[in-house]
Amino acid sequence: MDVKKLAEQFWANGYVVIEEYFAAELMDQLNNKIITHFGMDPNFEHNDEFLDKSATEVVPWFPEREGEMAFREVNDDPLMVNLTKEILGDDWNELYCMIMFSKKGTKGQAWHQDCPPENKAQYNLNRLVYTHDITDEIGGQTLVVPGTHKYGEISAGVPDEVIENQIVLKPKKGTVVLLHGHCWHRVLPITGTYRVSTNFRAMPEGTPEDITDIAVYRNMRYKFSTSEVVEERI
Numbered sequence: 001m002d003v004k005k006l007a008e009q010f011w012a013n014g015y016v017v018i019e020e021y022f023a024a025e026l027m028d029q030l031n032n033k034i035i036t037h038f039g040m041d042p043n044f045e046h047n048d049e050f051l052d053k054s055a056t057e058v059v060p061w062f063p064e065r066e067g068e069m070a071f072r073e074v075n076d077d078p079l080m081v082n083l084t085k086e087i088l089g090d091d092w093n094e095l096y097c098m099i100m101f102s103k104k105g106t107k108g109q110a111w112h113q114d115c116p117p118e119n120k121a122q123y124n125l126n127r128l129v130y131t132h133d134i135t136d137e138i139g140g141q142t143l144v145v146p147g148t149h150k151y152g153e154i155s156a157g158v159p160d161e162v163i164e165n166q167i168v169l170k171p172k173k174g175t176v177v178l179l180h181g182h183c184w185h186r187v188l189p190i191t192g193t194y195r196v197s198t199n200f201r202a203m204p205e206g207t208p209e210d211i212t213d214i215a216v217y218r219n220m221r222y223k224f225s226t227s228e229v230v231e232e233r234i
């Protein structure tokens with residue numbers, strides 16, 4: 001695997017995809033752990049204002065905060081580590097491992113940036129691993145707009161409308177997607193039984209630990225730690 005080429009692609013587009021990198025067996029094992037944790041009908045943890053206004057319906061789980069370390073094997077994989085280093089530089093830091101569950105019939109996630117884009121040197125790097133196939137039947141396809149990690153703030157507007165040049169990703173089981181936190185992205189509604197993604201978030205040196213506390217949507221900025229809209233945009 002040519003990490004230099006992959007890093008170049010990442011910096012050109014704001015994301016890079018490595019298809020079916022992890023073994024199906026390991027993915028099945030981790031997917032089972034995820035399903036055992038959530039079941040098929042977990043309660044939303046975010047408040048109603050956020051769920052309505054953000055058009056975002058996901059339930060997060062931070063396994064390592066509860067001592068569940070089974071995801072370390074993926075986190076510590078040589079490609080994950082070497083490619084992260086190539087993209088972020090030698091002194092990058094791990095942020096956290098976060099799993100996002102979406103149940104059948106939910107909206108997915110509206111367009112957003114994971115953190116404010118004003119300081120281009122400070123951002124989160126999403127290192128997404130998919131433990132099951134994302135297909136048109138299941139829904140939950142990941143949408144990205146190439147190059148937008150360089151554009152600054154996401155355009156204000158309807159939270160989940162079609163954006164020009166959007167690309168639809170349908171990651172198969174074991175696929176890795178590295179996605180810049182400033183790159184505009186969203187997740188389509190879930191039509192199948194469930195959808196999960198596992199995100200090993202990292203950040204470049206000098207980025208504060210709370211970098212993902214405020215997310216930028218097309219209609220607002222939202223602060224998760226205090227559950228409040230900190231800026232209305234439309």
Ligand SMILES: O=C(O)CCC(=O)C(=O)O
Nearest residue numbers: 109114126142187197199
């Ligand atoms: O689950 C995905 O495919 C993307 C989720 C997302 O918005 C993120 O990782 O920041």
Ligand SMILES: [Fe+2]
Nearest residue numbers: 112113114185
């Ligand atoms: Fe995101």
